[in-house]
Amino acid sequence: MDFTLDKKHEMARSLFRDFAETEVKPLAQEVDETEVFPRETVTKMQKFGFMGIPVPKQYGGQGCDPLTYVMCVEELSKVCGTTGVIVSAHTSLCIDPILTFGTEEQKEKYVRPLATGEKLGAFALTEPGAGTDAQGAQTKAVLDGDEWVLNGSKCFITNGKEADVYIIIAVTDIVEDKRGRKKKKFSAFIVEKGTPGFSFGTKEKKMGIRGSSTYELIFEDCRIPKDNLLGKQGNGFPIAMHTLDGGRIGIAAQALGIAEGALDRCIEYTKERKQFGRSIAQQQNTQFKLADMAARIEAAQLLVYKAAEAKATKKRYSVEAAKAKLFAAETAMAVTTEVVQLFGGYGYIREYDVERMMRDAKITEIYEGTSEVQRMVIAGSLLA
Amino acid sequence: MGLEEYKGVFIYAQQVDNEVSSISYELIGKGKELAKDLGTEVTAVILGSNIKSLAEDLGKHGADKVIVVDDKALETYRTEPYAEALSAVINEYKPEIMLVGATAIGRDLGPTVSARVKTGLTADCTKLEIGDFPINPMPGKEQKHNQLLMTRPAFGGNTIATIACPDNRPQMATVRPGVMQALPVDEGKKAEIIEFNPELKETNRWVEILKVVKAVGHVENIMDAKILVSGGRGVGSKEGFEDLKELADVLGGMVSCSRAVVENGWLAQDYQVGQTGKTVRPNVYFAVGISGAIQHVAGMEDSDIIIAINKDEDAPIFDVADYGIVGDLHKIVPALTTALKEELAK
Amino acid sequence: MKIVVCIKQVPDTKGGVKFNPDGTLDRAAMLAIMNPDDKAGLEAALRIKDETGAEVTVLTMGLPKAEDVLREALAMGADKAILVTDRVLGGADTWATSTTIAGALRNIDYDLIITGRQAIDGDTAQVGPQIAEHLGLPVISYAEDIKIEGDSVVVKRQFEDRYHELKAKMPCLITALSELNEPRYMTPGGIWDAYDADITIWGRKDLKDVDDSDLGLKGSPTKIAKASDKVRKGAGEKVTLDPKESVEYIVGKLKETHVIK
Numbered sequence: 001m002d003f004t005l006d007k008k009h010e011m012a013r014s015l016f017r018d019f020a021e022t023e024v025k026p027l028a029q030e031v032d033e034t035e036v037f038p039r040e041t042v043t044k045m046q047k048f049g050f051m052g053i054p055v056p057k058q059y060g061g062q063g064c065d066p067l068t069y070v071m072c073v074e075e076l077s078k079v080c081g082t083t084g085v086i087v088s089a090h091t092s093l094c095i096d097p098i099l100t101f102g103t104e105e106q107k108e109k110y111v112r113p114l115a116t117g118e119k120l121g122a123f124a125l126t127e128p129g130a131g132t133d134a135q136g137a138q139t140k141a142v143l144d145g146d147e148w149v150l151n152g153s154k155c156f157i158t159n160g161k162e163a164d165v166y167i168i169i170a171v172t173d174i175v176e177d178k179r180g181r182k183k184k185k186f187s188a189f190i191v192e193k194g195t196p197g198f199s200f201g202t203k204e205k206k207m208g209i210r211g212s213s214t215y216e217l218i219f220e221d222c223r224i225p226k227d228n229l230l231g232k233q234g235n236g237f238p239i240a241m242h243t244l245d246g247g248r249i250g251i252a253a254q255a256l257g258i259a260e261g262a263l264d265r266c267i268e269y270t271k272e273r274k275q276f277g278r279s280i281a282q283q284q285n286t287q288f289k290l291a292d293m294a295a296r297i298e299a300a301q302l303l304v305y306k307a308a309e310a311k312a313t314k315k316r317y318s319v320e321a322a323k324a325k326l327f328a329a330e331t332a333m334a335v336t337t338e339v340v341q342l343f344g345g346y347g348y349i350r351e352y353d354v355e356r357m358m359r360d361a362k363i364t365e366i367y368e369g370t371s372e373v374q375r376m377v378i379a380g381s382l383l384a
Numbered sequence: 385m386g387l388e389e390y391k392g393v394f395i396y397a398q399q400v401d402n403e404v405s406s407i408s409y410e411l412i413g414k415g416k417e418l419a420k421d422l423g424t425e426v427t428a429v430i431l432g433s434n435i436k437s438l439a440e441d442l443g444k445h446g447a448d449k450v451i452v453v454d455d456k457a458l459e460t461y462r463t464e465p466y467a468e469a470l471s472a473v474i475n476e477y478k479p480e481i482m483l484v485g486a487t488a489i490g491r492d493l494g495p496t497v498s499a500r501v502k503t504g505l506t507a508d509c510t511k512l513e514i515g516d517f518p519i520n521p522m523p524g525k526e527q528k529h530n531q532l533l534m535t536r537p538a539f540g541g542n543t544i545a546t547i548a549c550p551d552n553r554p555q556m557a558t559v560r561p562g563v564m565q566a567l568p569v570d571e572g573k574k575a576e577i578i579e580f581n582p583e584l585k586e587t588n589r590w591v592e593i594l595k596v597v598k599a600v601g602h603v604e605n606i607m608d609a610k611i612l613v614s615g616g617r618g619v620g621s622k623e624g625f626e627d628l629k630e631l632a633d634v635l636g637g638m639v640s641c642s643r644a645v646v647e648n649g650w651l652a653q654d655y656q657v658g659q660t661g662k663t664v665r666p667n668v669y670f671a672v673g674i675s676g677a678i679q680h681v682a683g684m685e686d687s688d689i690i691i692a693i694n695k696d697e698d699a700p701i702f703d704v705a706d707y708g709i710v711g712d713l714h715k716i717v718p719a720l721t722t723a724l725k726e727e728l729a730k
Numbered sequence: 731m732k733i734v735v736c737i738k739q740v741p742d743t744k745g746g747v748k749f750n751p752d753g754t755l756d757r758a759a760m761l762a763i764m765n766p767d768d769k770a771g772l773e774a775a776l777r778i779k780d781e782t783g784a785e786v787t788v789l790t791m792g793l794p795k796a797e798d799v800l801r802e803a804l805a806m807g808a809d810k811a812i813l814v815t816d817r818v819l820g821g822a823d824t825w826a827t828s829t830t831i832a833g834a835l836r837n838i839d840y841d842l843i844i845t846g847r848q849a850i851d852g853d854t855a856q857v858g859p860q861i862a863e864h865l866g867l868p869v870i871s872y873a874e875d876i877k878i879e880g881d882s883v884v885v886k887r888q889f890e891d892r893y894h895e896l897k898a899k900m901p902c903l904i905t906a907l908s909e910l911n912e913p914r915y916m917t918p919g920g921i922w923d924a925y926d927a928d929i930t931i932w933g934r935k936d937l938k939d940v941d942d943s944d945l946g947l948k949g950s951p952t953k954i955a956k957a958s959d960k961v962r963k964g965a966g967e968k969v970t971l972d973p974k975e976s977v978e979y980i981v982g983k984l985k986e987t988h989v990i991k
Binding site: 400460461462463464467487488489491492494495496498499500502503504505506507508517518519533537538539543544545546547548549550551552565588589590591592593594595596597598599608611635667668689690691693697702703704705706707708709710711712715716719720723724727728 | 850853969
Binding site: 006007008011012015018019048049050053057061062063064068072 | 805916
């Protein structure tokens with residue numbers, strides 16, 4: 001067992017850190033304030049290969065491992081949660097399922113432009129009536145000749161209007177189980193922006209990650225080629241679950257980064273801020289809190305890196321991903337809340353970034369499976 | 385050939401557009417001191433085209449001899465043939481010391497010539513003196529006397545090294561402009577003028593000059609300024625910087641500022657000193673109404689002399705200032721400008 | 731076309747200078763980075779590569795750990811890397827360093843050699859022109875723009891108050907200024923490849939046409955007589971005076987320190 005990173009990963013981290021500090025950090029406040037998608041940053045990330053880190057070179061990717069990708073999301077999220085989730089949703093939720101379940105033609109056609117960053121990806125499962133319970137989903141796909149016809153809507157979609165390629169999960173069959181209960185069978189589809197019948201609804205106004213462009217997707221007799229079915233018909237639910245396992249590692253990395261970013265700011269601030277004639281870092285209350293946060297963050301980091309390692313070496317990694325996301329997300333929330341408290345009044349105003357970090361942290365406990373869902377997954381594995 | 389054959393202090397008298405650069409006079413000034421310690425003379429070497437008239441001028445500034453290499457090929461500076469000409473002078477006249485200004489020309493010419501005549505070169509010296517090497521006697525090692533000891537900052541100004549060149553001649557150094565003192569002009573003084581022809585022949589190493597473009601509307605860089613009058617939040621307004629500008633003008637310096645000033649829109653980012661701005665190292669840095677946050681100090685603490693004016697006597701800027709004045713900058717700065725104007729007019 | 735870029739690993743002095751409690755420089759705490767002028771030179775070479783498909787080789791002389799900057803250069807897009815390292819090369823001044831690098835360069839084909847103008851640890855700006863001297867090449871220092879035109883390079887050569895546009899036939903050597911460009915980032919995949927790549931390692935025996943007497947500490951004409959970390963300035967004098975007295979005080983100090991006469 002070796003807890004030290006090799007030089008390759010160390011150098012990758014220094015690259016991501018350098019990029020985040022120089023290119024992303026100066027824009028973070030503005031992105032949050034204006035709720036505008038940071039297109040310029042995405043173009044830069046495209047240029048330097050950040051949009052296809054764990055994708056094999058043969059499909060235009062960087063040929064690195066999931067850990068390298070996780071470190072990228074972590075370092076970006078240290079300075080800007082929005083930028084972290086853009087990369088995570090694109091890589092884990094859109095590229096990964098095509099790479100895992102797609103045909104050779106689909107990989108050539110879609111993975112290559114996504115991995116080079118020429119195109120941006122998104123994934124849509126959630127619907128107004130179907131969050132944690134996917135059975136509530138209404139979006140349907142019906143085969144009509146050589147085309148699938150999609151009808152329905154999806155909500156809370158990250159990279160919403162900005163993406164070019166979307167993975168859509170839709171109902172394709174209704175079957176009866178052994179007890180005669182009706183159950184929906186899902187399939188996964190690749191849908192391109194600009195397809196007639198595919199439009200965007202309202203943009204969500206969010207508490208945090210405000211630049212990430214969260215939209216409703218609307219399908220009205222949207223016809224897509226038969227070949228755009230991803231994986232086998234009826235396999236959409238396992239594909240979605242497998243995709244979310246990977247996605248949760250990305251979100252865990254985002255949460256980890258937010259926590260680390262907040263702690264960094266906190267150390268800086270408490271060293272400088274003087275109260276009662278000495279810096280607040282000299283007070284034991286501050287020191288104990290810093291210590292607790294640091295220990296917790298490192299534990300989160302180990303879980304996240306372990307999950308990344310599991311993704312590289314194992315076929316199934318649901319439990320590792322669930323543990324990483326649960327712990328990292330709750331760490332992010334706890335740490336940012338504590339940091340705002342230590343900042344006092346300055347923590348509550350927007351000029352100091354920790355207020356934004358606290359708002360950004362909250363979503364990590366909710367999307368791509370709430371903390372409660374993660375607990376269900378973990379408990380399920382214990383009791384199986 | 386013995387080292388003792390090398391005699392005399394030589395300085396490279398830089399001219400641009402047939403105008404002697406001020407560094408040349410500074411080198412003569414320093415050269416005279418060294419020559420006195422060694423009991424020898426200072427020879428200025430001037431290279432160019434139609435430059436004979438400049439030789440007399442170098443004499444008035446203290447050179448005992450002037451070697452003139454006048455050749456059409458030397459009209460505008462190029463590494464070659466300048467390096468060939470200066471190397472030929474060194475090989476012919478064998479100086480024990482050869483000083484060159486650490487200018488954009490000297491820092492190109494110096495290394496090329498030193499490699500050609502196979503000797504050491506110490507860059508960007510801020511102090512030159514004659515002494516022993518090793519400085520303190522060491523058992524089993526010969527202590528050589530009358531060596532040129534060359535002191536220079538390194539590591540971005542964080543370390544200071546004194547360097548000798550005991551076994552090669554000439555002992556060469558490039559010298560930072562603005563550090564050494566020129567001598568007062570003596571109209572009556574005449575140097576012995578020696579014309580030398582190194583018979584320059586074009587080689588593959590001569591580059592072609594396509595264009596010479598003199599900077600017009602050159603954006604001044606605070607990093608090049610010898611004197612900076614830097615203002616902080618305490619200056620109070622954009623208009624407040626007018627006073628600082630006047631003071632800077634009197635001293636031939638520039639205005640710079642802290643981050644707060646840029647954030648308030650009083651000055652452009654180009655003028656910001658500090659961790660997120662520029663790192664400066666002027667001869668004199670006036671910190672006016674600057675509290676002295678660590679991020680600011682990191683960008684200016686290597687200035688030779690720091691003078692701080694601040695009304696808050698606990699301002700951290702006083703921890704790095706050589707001379708700190710607790711007082712009202714709005715009164716002190718204009719009065720200082722007036723006083724300096726009078727002083728310099730004397 | 732073949733380009734060799736000479737790079738150096740240096741401690742990062744920008745912003746992050748660390749000091750020991752006694753005021754001396756804490757070298758161990760400072761990050762080792764690719765020298766900024768060298769990085770600009772590498773970027774210039776990579777841009778020529780992007781345009782013309784030139785092959786870019788990076789070369790450094792240093793301790794074995796200098797391998798890190800070579801890997802960084804490979805991750806940015808350089809094709810080959812050479813590390814010149816040997817105990818006998820230690821303690822070299824600019825003469826011995828340029829002799830060593832010239833000895834290494836004699837083994838390889840090149841059309842263009844690019845070095846940084848100067849390294850931030852030594853600030854001498856001497857090694858580039860001295861390499862050119864040893865190899866008998868035309869040299870253009872202080873480049874703020876580089877263009878390839880057929881078998882020549884056209885360079886904007888910076889001076890204090892002007893620039894010259896110079897044209898040199900290749901092979902030649904150029905020293906690059908940081909102002910030349912904004913160096914690119916590495917790519918993640920580039921980093922992975924860089925760690926799988928072989929780095930050529932040369933020692934004393936691989937240097938061509940070089941005498942032992944010109945290498946390392948022994949071969950350095952300049953010798954350090956004394957070196958000290960600058961003791962950081964503490965607080966100087968602090969006075970509280972009325973404006974008139976303040977002015978007299980400042981004028982006095984400016985005279986005392988020869989700022990004004």
